[in-house]
Amino acid sequence: MTPDAPAALETRGLEVSFRGRGSGAAARAVDGVDLVLGRGEIVALVGESGCGKTTLARTILALQKSTAGDVLVDGERLGTSSKALKAYRRRVQLVLQDPTGALNPRHTVYEAVAEGLRIHGLVEAEEKRVAQALSLAGLRPPERFFLRYPHELSGGQRQRVVIAGALALEPDIIVADEPVSSLDASVRGEILALLLRLREELGLSLLVVTHDLGLAWNIADRVAVMYLGRIVEQGPTEELLRDPKHPYTRALLSVVPETERLEQVVLTGEPPDPTRIPAGCRFHPRCPVVASGEAARLGIEDACRGTALPVLPASGAHAAACHLPGSASAATS
Template identity: 45%
Template sequence: MPILSVENLTTSFRTEDGWKTVVRDVSFTIDSGETLAVVGESGSGKSVTALSIMRLLQPGLARHEGRILFEGQDLLTLSATRMQAIRGNRIAMIFQEPMTSLNPVMTVGDQIAEALSIHRGLKGREALKEAVRLLERVRIPAAAQRASEYPHLLSGGMRQRVMIAMALACRPRLLIADEPTTALDVTIQAQILELIRELQREEEMGVLFITHDMGVVAEIANRVTVMYRGDVVETEETASLFAAPRHPYTRALLSAVPALGQMQASTRPKRFDLVDPVTGVARPAPKTLDTVRDEPLLEVKNLVVRYPLHSGVFRRLSARVHAIENVSFDLKQGETLALVGESGCGKSTMGRALMRMTHAESGSVKLLGKDILGTDADIDELRRSVQMVFQDPFASLNPRRRIGRAIAEPLFIHKVCGEAEAKERVGRLLEQVGLSRDMAGRYPHEFSGGQRQRICIARALALEPKLIIADESVSALDVSIKAQTINLMLDLQERLGLSYLFISHDMAVVERVSHRIAVMYLGEIVEIGPRAEVLGNPRHPYTRRLIEAVPVPDPTRRHGERRLDVTEIASPVRGLDYRPPARLYDQVSPGHLVMQEAGA
């Protein structure tokens, strides 16, 4: 008998106009030791299905029809008290963002101990001792020390491991993982996936894995259920689904998945060939033209950014964060340079330093030969030539301001034109990014995530910049929206001659968009060169570690059992007497430079 059997589940929400159905007749099963991946884009009903299983939707505002059988019991018929005894005990859930799921004023050890106290009756020291054992089990180094720390002191990967430890505290029969790796770097993601697999083998758990990342699906799932606008459109064994998807929407999802290694022979970025999710008809993308000119647009020399750390009653300077240490690179006109590395390596700090949103301690940055780290009088000129697109478009837009006004704002700040001309420019910009002029009167909440990112791109284009810094600008988007946004960026690069500094941790996307790649580690560039050289012939150990951790969207190439690497990225905090060592680089091939390792 399956651990979980969902039969014709229909979930509706109460609205002003009556009940609105968001999940319709969903059915699937999960056996002991099996992983079922539920995939689909935002709004497909994945998370609502999971919350329905856990009975976490508010009674009165949500209603359910059908049956959810867990170990033979219909969860929809249980009382709130009996459901509470199952939730967090026999069925556990890991959420996407651990920081919002953990209590910031309780130590991680106390939070795990609380679950043990409620469901297993352990008290005091006994509960804390078991909490430390669970932290050790999820491979957290120095578990006893970490148990006494608060969530904000842990990295994203460590916080996610704490969530897994808490979920596994009561040895559940079913684990629901809702996008548990979406926001994580590729190396941390690989560790979390291997950890879930290892614990699943030990406990014979069933796993319901919710994601929109088809590479993760290929890596971890036995079977796949595809959801589209509240309906299950296809369920199949993982290998069969990837080899011969039947539904048009499944084909559309797979067509939009970037796979690392597909472009080794190409020297240019490449648009995605997209498939219509309704008809299944492919729309082949035109060949990307060569836009790179020999003239350097941006020249960065020996850039240093350090943040002071103060401690003690008198807040004396005690240490410094070496966020960027002696970094040099250039960027040509019409070129895309990708800056890659894990969280904390200095990628975003680099973007902010170039925009003068962060103070650079030393070094030079020249735009078309002119130093842009000079006086404050140069800031206006810098902001007209260099624009930034951030990761979260909703946080980048004022929710109370119509998007037409948001796009026009840079024009007014820099006194480029008046109201009438600004309105015409906004209309043209909206059309440039694939939106209609009449959308200018809407508010940000009336758009999808992909549309909001297009709006942010339109705003960045308002001042006709020469360089756009894209800081994780597609990381949070669904696969097809991500593909459409990347195609748009390449279209704009061809038409407008734009240069991009593309900051990302997604190596497969980086391969699609970049001409050259710079790999950052602890504030330094450890390898830089043409895309095909860096990805096809990685020479620095850290570059190889990044590439090896990328999940491949092909079940036939699924990684076997791997040794779990639990090392965290080293701290960039240094004492006041620290002197950075002189760095030497070897030239592997024309333009391909690799930092020499210490002692080499």
């Protein structure tokens, strides 16, 4: 994304907290996120399970209410009226990771793809819209699939039906949550190629939510790495994956087959409880740089343990929220 490119979607200081029963501390699932998705751009949001990436995606889709911060579309703050949200949800569509669960087994392919059109009152030329969407998703001739049911399709075909359901509304943005995680390896490449082709043909912007940096390597223009509710590193894909600045990114990247040059890093422990986010760098309890004594040698261990890092600004530049020399963030927030 070039600095002057108009943003299709942006979040500013986005926060989402969940409070349990009683007077316990709130769990900060999203704890201040600035993120930009440019027009025609593919951004991969990467992190372990429980890091907050799905909650962030749901909030961007207006399926989850934020505690603070804003979602902006074309530079304008997203409205909260029913009319504004309905118009927004037509423009921003979700593709789920489990096509079997996303499709009603009692509905035909035609009904599944037409459902969104009917919800939004777009019934004029419905059959033509459904056929066009199926064709764009690679199910040709589309009429051959109209009366088939999900159980009659392969996993890849079911995912294409889900994608067709999103395309039927002619969206500007697609949020794809683990779009290939449930598919066989032989089909994964086909679906990724389809998403790339749709970007080229339709000018779509895609936010791809995944735990797999290998997937990001193959599809994304930029990568944002999330840990414990915050983006800890982001930047152009080639640059970030060739020269990761954050120890967490290095650990995730070390198990990607394409990066044989990196020594495998095994992280100890689990991500901390989001109701008790550690002081200083939130990654320091699991950080290999701290555990190995390297942080002490560099004179940054006290900062790692006690000096908070700011929210990474949304930009196309490569930056990391880390006290290591050479990262973009080393000041208190």
